[in-house]
Amino acid sequence: MxxxxxxxxxxxxxxxxxxxxxxxxxxxxxxxxxxxxxxxxxxxxxxxxxxxxxxxxxxxxxxxxxxxxxxxxxxxxxxxxxxxxxxxxxDLTVEENMFLGKELTTRFGICDKGAMRKECRRVLDLLGVEINPAERMNxxxxxxxxxxxxxxxxxxxxxxxxxxxxxxxxxxxxxxxxxxxxxxxxxxxxxxxxxxxxxxxxxxxxxxxxxxxxxxxxxxxxxxxxxxxxxxxxxxGREIGERYPERKAKIGDVVFEVKNLTCPGVFENISFQVRAGQVLGFAGLMGAGRTEIMEAIFGYRKPVTGQILIDGREVHNSSPEAAMKNGIGFITEDRKVQGLMLDQSIAKNISIANLGKISKHGVLGKEAEDRLVKQGIKELSIKCFSERQHTVNLSGGNQQKVIFAKWIYTDPKILILDEPTRGVDIGAKKEIYSIINDLASKGVAVIMVSSELPEVLGMADQIVVVHEGTITGFVDRKEANQENVMILATGGKIK
Amino acid sequence: MKSKTVSSRIQDFGALIALVLLVAVIGIISPEFRTVGNFLSLLRQSSINGFIAFGMTCVILTGGIDLSVGSVLALTTAFCAAFIKGGMPVGLAFILAILIGIGFGCISGLLVTKGRLQPFIATLVTMTVFRGLTMIFMDGKPISNLGDSFALKFMGKGNLFGIPFPVILFILAFLIFIFLLEKTVFGRRVYAAGSNPVSAKLAGVNIDLTKLTVYAISGGMAALSGLILLSRLGSAQPTLGTSYEMDAIASVALGGTSMSGGRGRVWGTFVGVLIIAVLNNGLNILGVSSYYQDVVKGIVILIAVLSDRNR
Structure with missing residues (x-):
C-alpha cells in the first residue's frame, strides 16, 4: 500500500x-x-x-x-x-483483547471460543512470540x-x-x-x-x-x-542558543543533596547536589527512572533508602506534605492526571498548594486568596477570561503556567520540574524558560527533568544523565552536546 | 467565563425552581398544605433527613458515599436511650451519642482510607454490622420509658420563639456547613480530594485525613438526627433509620452535587432536602397512597438528575 x-x-x-x-x-x-x-x-x-x-x-x-x-x-x-x-x-485475557468488538460467534450469537483460540494462536505464531492466549493482559x-x-x-x-x-x-x-x-x-x-x-x-x-x-x-x-x-x-532547524533566554543567576551554596537514594527495582544509588540559583538538568530516555526518582524525593513513592539533605541537614520526606514543609516544590510530568484539578477554577488550583498562606486558623481569607491569584495570573501572564475559569478550558501552555503559579508562591527552596514544557507551544515554552530563569536568579535550586535534549542543553548548568535507574554521568554545560549526553543516556560511555 | 452568567445560572437554580413549582402546585390544590403550621412541621420533618444529607454531601464531595448512616443512627440512639434509662443526665447522653456516632463514622473512614476499600463496600459493611449490633444490643426490642426530662422532650418537640427547635438546629447546621465547605481550608480539601486526589496529594493535601474527617462528620450528623427522632418517639427502635441513606443521597443528588465528587454545593442539598420533604408531606396531605408516593419521588429524582447531566 x-x-x-x-x-x-x-x-x-x-x-x-x-x-x-x-x-x-x-x-x-x-x-x-x-x-x-x-x-x-x-x-x-x-x-x-x-x-x-x-x-x-x-x-x-x-x-x-x-x-x-x-x-x-x-x-x-x-x-x-x-x-x-x-x-x-x-483485566481481560489476550484472546478477549484480540477479538474485542469482533468476536467470532456460532449461530446463536454465542462466542465460539474454540475458533477464537485457534485464530489467536495462528497470529501469535506468525509473530513468533510465545504468549498464552488465555493469560490475563495485566x-x-x-x-x-x-x-x-x-x-x-x-x-x-x-x-x-x-x-x-x-x-x-x-x-x-x-x-x-x-x-x-x-x-x-x-x-x-x-x-x-x-x-x-x-x-x-x-x-x-x-x-x-x-x-x-x-x-x-x-x-x-x-x-x-x-x-x-x-x-x-x-x-x-536553528541554533539551540537563541531559543533559550540568557541566564544571569549567581550560583551559590549547595542547598540540596541526595545520597545513595535507592528504590529496589526502580533506581539505585542516586547521588547528586544542587546549588542555589543552579538549574540541574536530568536527561535520559523515557522510562529511565527520572520521574520515579523525583517522586521518591517528594515523598510520593515508597519505599526508598538513602539520604536527602537540605542545607546540610537530613530531612525525611514521608509525604508530599512533609516535602513541601521542607521547602520542596514539584511540578509533575502529567498536567491532567497529577497537576491540575481540571474541573476546578484557576483560582482554586493556584490556592490548593497555598492554603496555609491564605488562611488563618483554618478559615480562608477571601482577600488574601484574591491577591495571590491575581498576582499569579499577572506575573505569569496566564491568558484567561477570569480567575474562575475552569482549567480544563486552557491551552497546554496556560495550564502549565497555572501549575507554576501554584508552586512558586509556596516559596520553595528547591523546585523540581518534570517535563515542564511537554505539549506546550513554542511561544509559551520561551515564557516558561524565563520563569525558570527568574526563579533561579531568586536563588531557588531548580531540578529540571526533560526528555527534550535541546531544552536540557539550553537551560541546565549541569546535566545528570540517567540510564535504567542509575546515573551514568554528570556533564557540565560547557562540555555538553547532544552526542555525549545521548551516549550516556543509552548506556554507553564517553571515551 | 462569560457563558457562565446566563445558562448555567439557570441550571444552578434548577432545583430551587423545581421546589418553588412543587410548593406552588401542591399549595394551589390543597389549602391544608399552605398553612404556616404545616410548613413548620414540614421543616421539622425535613431536619431529620437534613442533618444526614449535610454529612452525606461532604462524603460525596470527596467522591465517596456513606450507606451506614441509618445504622449509625439506630445504634447511637439505642446507646443514648440506654444511657438515659440508666440514669445518665440527658445532655451528657446526647453528647456521648454524638461522639459515638463520630467514632462509628471513623470506622467507615478507616476502612476507606487505611483499608483501601471502595466507599460503597466499606459502608455497606458498616451498615450491615451496625444494624446487627443494634439488634444484638436491644435484643430486637425497643427501649422505652425514658422518663420525662425537659431536655429530652425539647430536642424534638420544643419551640424557640415559636419555631420548632429541630428547625433551628437545621438552619444552624446549614449555615455551619456552608461556612465549613466554602470558607475553610478543610472545605477546600474536601473538594480537592473529590476533584483530583492525585493532584491534591501532590499539592500537600492529606487526602486520608480529609476523607476520614468527612466520614466522622457523617457519623456525627447521623447520631444528631437520631436524637431528634428519639425525642419525638420517646423510645429507641431497632429498625430506626432503615433506608434513611436513600433519602439523604437523593437530596444530595437533587441538589446537583456530582456523585463522582469535586462539584456541588450545600445549599443545593438544602433545597434537595426540602424537595423530598415537600413531596413526602404534600403527597400525604393530598392523600396519595404511599405506594404511589415512592414512584412519584423516584420520577422527580430522575428528572432532576437528567437535567443535571445536561450541564
Missing part, C-alpha cells in the same frame, strides 16, 4: 499544530517519522487514520483520494495505529502487550502499521524482538510508520526518514544517504 499525505493543516482552538505537513509512504518500507515533541507527528497520524479531521490537505492511498471518518474505517482499509499508550483492557510485560497489539493489527490484515514510540517502555531484549517482528512484517509487504525519538534505533531499523518541525514538513532522506547530525539539524 502506498500512501501520500500532502499539505495538511490543522489547528486546535486557533492554535496551529500542523502547517503544510505531509509524507510519502511506499509499500513494504519502514519509514521513520521524526521531530521534537510537539512537532505534530502523532497529530498527523491521527489525521491519516480518521481520529482527527483535517483543515486542509489531501490523503491519497494507492492513487485514490480518501478521507477516513473514523479509526474503524481506516482499519478496514488496512491502516492500523498502535498508540504509545497501549489500547488494551488489562500479567504480561509491556513488551508482550505490545506484541498483542501488533497481533491484533495482523488479524485485521493490516497493510500499514503505525507505531508511536513503541520501544519507550521496552527492555533491550524486547526491543530486539520487536525489530525482528517489524522486519518480518516488512518482508511480507507490510509498510510501517515508525515514530521514535531514538536515533540509534531508527538508523538500525528504518529505510527512510521524514522530519517534521513545528508542524511543518521539512524533508525526507534515505537512511543510507544521511547521518544523525543532519537529521538533528533538520529537527531543530
Amino acid at each position: 502506498q500512501i501520500e499525505v500532502r499539505g495538511i493543516n490543522k489547528s486546535f482552538g486557533g492554535n496551529p499544530v500542523l502547517k503544510n505537513a505531509g509524507f510519502v509512504l511506499d509499500s513494504g518500507e519502514i519509514h521513520a517519522l521524526m521531530g521534537e515533541n510537539g512537532a505534530g507527528k502523532s497529530t498527523l497520524m491521527k489525521i491519516l487514520t480518521g481520529e482527527y479531521t483535517r483543515d486542509a490537505g489531501t490523503v491519497v492511498v494507492d492513487g485514490q483520494e480518501v478521507t477516513y471518518r473514523n479509526v474503524q474505517e481506516a482499519e478496514k482499509a488496512g491502516i492500523v495505529f498502535i498508540h504509545q499508550e497501549l489500547n488494551v483492557l488489562f 500479567r504480561l510485560s509491556v513488551g508482550q502487550q505490545q506484541m498483542v497489539e501488533i497481533a491484533k493489527a495482523l488479524m485485521v490484515d493490516a497493510k500499514v502499521l503505525i507505531m508511536d514510540e513503541p520501544t519507550s517502555a521496552l527492555t533491550q531484549k524486547e526491543t530486539e524482538i520487536l525489530f525482528e517482528v517489524t522486519r518480518s512484517l516488512k518482508a511480507r509487504g507490510v509498510s510501517v510508520v515508525y515514530i521514535s525519538h531514538r536515533m540509534e534505533e531508527i538508523f538500525e531499523l528504518c529505510d527512510r526518514i521524514t522530519v517534521l518541525r513545528d508542524g511543518e514538513y521539512i524533508g525526507t532522506k534515505k537512511i543510507s544517504e544521511t547521518n544523525m547530525n543532519e537529521v538533528v539539524k533538520m529537527m531543530i
Whole structure:
C-alpha cells in the first residue's frame, strides 16, 4: 500500500499544530517519522487514520483520494495505529483483547471460543512470540502487550502499521524482538510508520526518514544517504542558543543533596547536589527512572533508602506534605492526571498548594486568596477570561503556567520540574524558560527533568544523565552536546 | 467565563425552581398544605433527613458515599436511650451519642482510607454490622420509658420563639456547613480530594485525613438526627433509620452535587432536602397512597438528575 499525505493543516482552538505537513509512504518500507515533541507527528497520524479531521490537505492511498471518518474505517482499509499508550483492557485475557468488538460467534450469537483460540494462536505464531492466549493482559510485560497489539493489527490484515514510540517502555531484549517482528512484517509487504525519538534505533531499523518541525514538513532522506547530525539539524532547524533566554543567576551554596537514594527495582544509588540559583538538568530516555526518582524525593513513592539533605541537614520526606514543609516544590510530568484539578477554577488550583498562606486558623481569607491569584495570573501572564475559569478550558501552555503559579508562591527552596514544557507551544515554552530563569536568579535550586535534549542543553548548568535507574554521568554545560549526553543516556560511555 | 452568567445560572437554580413549582402546585390544590403550621412541621420533618444529607454531601464531595448512616443512627440512639434509662443526665447522653456516632463514622473512614476499600463496600459493611449490633444490643426490642426530662422532650418537640427547635438546629447546621465547605481550608480539601486526589496529594493535601474527617462528620450528623427522632418517639427502635441513606443521597443528588465528587454545593442539598420533604408531606396531605408516593419521588429524582447531566 502506498500512501501520500500532502499539505495538511490543522489547528486546535486557533492554535496551529500542523502547517503544510505531509509524507510519502511506499509499500513494504519502514519509514521513520521524526521531530521534537510537539512537532505534530502523532497529530498527523491521527489525521491519516480518521481520529482527527483535517483543515486542509489531501490523503491519497494507492492513487485514490480518501478521507477516513473514523479509526474503524481506516482499519478496514488496512491502516492500523498502535498508540504509545497501549489500547488494551488489562483485566481481560489476550484472546478477549484480540477479538474485542469482533468476536467470532456460532449461530446463536454465542462466542465460539474454540475458533477464537485457534485464530489467536495462528497470529501469535506468525509473530513468533510465545504468549498464552488465555493469560490475563495485566500479567504480561509491556513488551508482550505490545506484541498483542501488533497481533491484533495482523488479524485485521493490516497493510500499514503505525507505531508511536513503541520501544519507550521496552527492555533491550524486547526491543530486539520487536525489530525482528517489524522486519518480518516488512518482508511480507507490510509498510510501517515508525515514530521514535531514538536515533540509534531508527538508523538500525528504518529505510527512510521524514522530519517534521513545528508542524511543518521539512524533508525526507534515505537512511543510507544521511547521518544523525543532519537529521538533528533538520529537527531543530536553528541554533539551540537563541531559543533559550540568557541566564544571569549567581550560583551559590549547595542547598540540596541526595545520597545513595535507592528504590529496589526502580533506581539505585542516586547521588547528586544542587546549588542555589543552579538549574540541574536530568536527561535520559523515557522510562529511565527520572520521574520515579523525583517522586521518591517528594515523598510520593515508597519505599526508598538513602539520604536527602537540605542545607546540610537530613530531612525525611514521608509525604508530599512533609516535602513541601521542607521547602520542596514539584511540578509533575502529567498536567491532567497529577497537576491540575481540571474541573476546578484557576483560582482554586493556584490556592490548593497555598492554603496555609491564605488562611488563618483554618478559615480562608477571601482577600488574601484574591491577591495571590491575581498576582499569579499577572506575573505569569496566564491568558484567561477570569480567575474562575475552569482549567480544563486552557491551552497546554496556560495550564502549565497555572501549575507554576501554584508552586512558586509556596516559596520553595528547591523546585523540581518534570517535563515542564511537554505539549506546550513554542511561544509559551520561551515564557516558561524565563520563569525558570527568574526563579533561579531568586536563588531557588531548580531540578529540571526533560526528555527534550535541546531544552536540557539550553537551560541546565549541569546535566545528570540517567540510564535504567542509575546515573551514568554528570556533564557540565560547557562540555555538553547532544552526542555525549545521548551516549550516556543509552548506556554507553564517553571515551 | 462569560457563558457562565446566563445558562448555567439557570441550571444552578434548577432545583430551587423545581421546589418553588412543587410548593406552588401542591399549595394551589390543597389549602391544608399552605398553612404556616404545616410548613413548620414540614421543616421539622425535613431536619431529620437534613442533618444526614449535610454529612452525606461532604462524603460525596470527596467522591465517596456513606450507606451506614441509618445504622449509625439506630445504634447511637439505642446507646443514648440506654444511657438515659440508666440514669445518665440527658445532655451528657446526647453528647456521648454524638461522639459515638463520630467514632462509628471513623470506622467507615478507616476502612476507606487505611483499608483501601471502595466507599460503597466499606459502608455497606458498616451498615450491615451496625444494624446487627443494634439488634444484638436491644435484643430486637425497643427501649422505652425514658422518663420525662425537659431536655429530652425539647430536642424534638420544643419551640424557640415559636419555631420548632429541630428547625433551628437545621438552619444552624446549614449555615455551619456552608461556612465549613466554602470558607475553610478543610472545605477546600474536601473538594480537592473529590476533584483530583492525585493532584491534591501532590499539592500537600492529606487526602486520608480529609476523607476520614468527612466520614466522622457523617457519623456525627447521623447520631444528631437520631436524637431528634428519639425525642419525638420517646423510645429507641431497632429498625430506626432503615433506608434513611436513600433519602439523604437523593437530596444530595437533587441538589446537583456530582456523585463522582469535586462539584456541588450545600445549599443545593438544602433545597434537595426540602424537595423530598415537600413531596413526602404534600403527597400525604393530598392523600396519595404511599405506594404511589415512592414512584412519584423516584420520577422527580430522575428528572432532576437528567437535567443535571445536561450541564
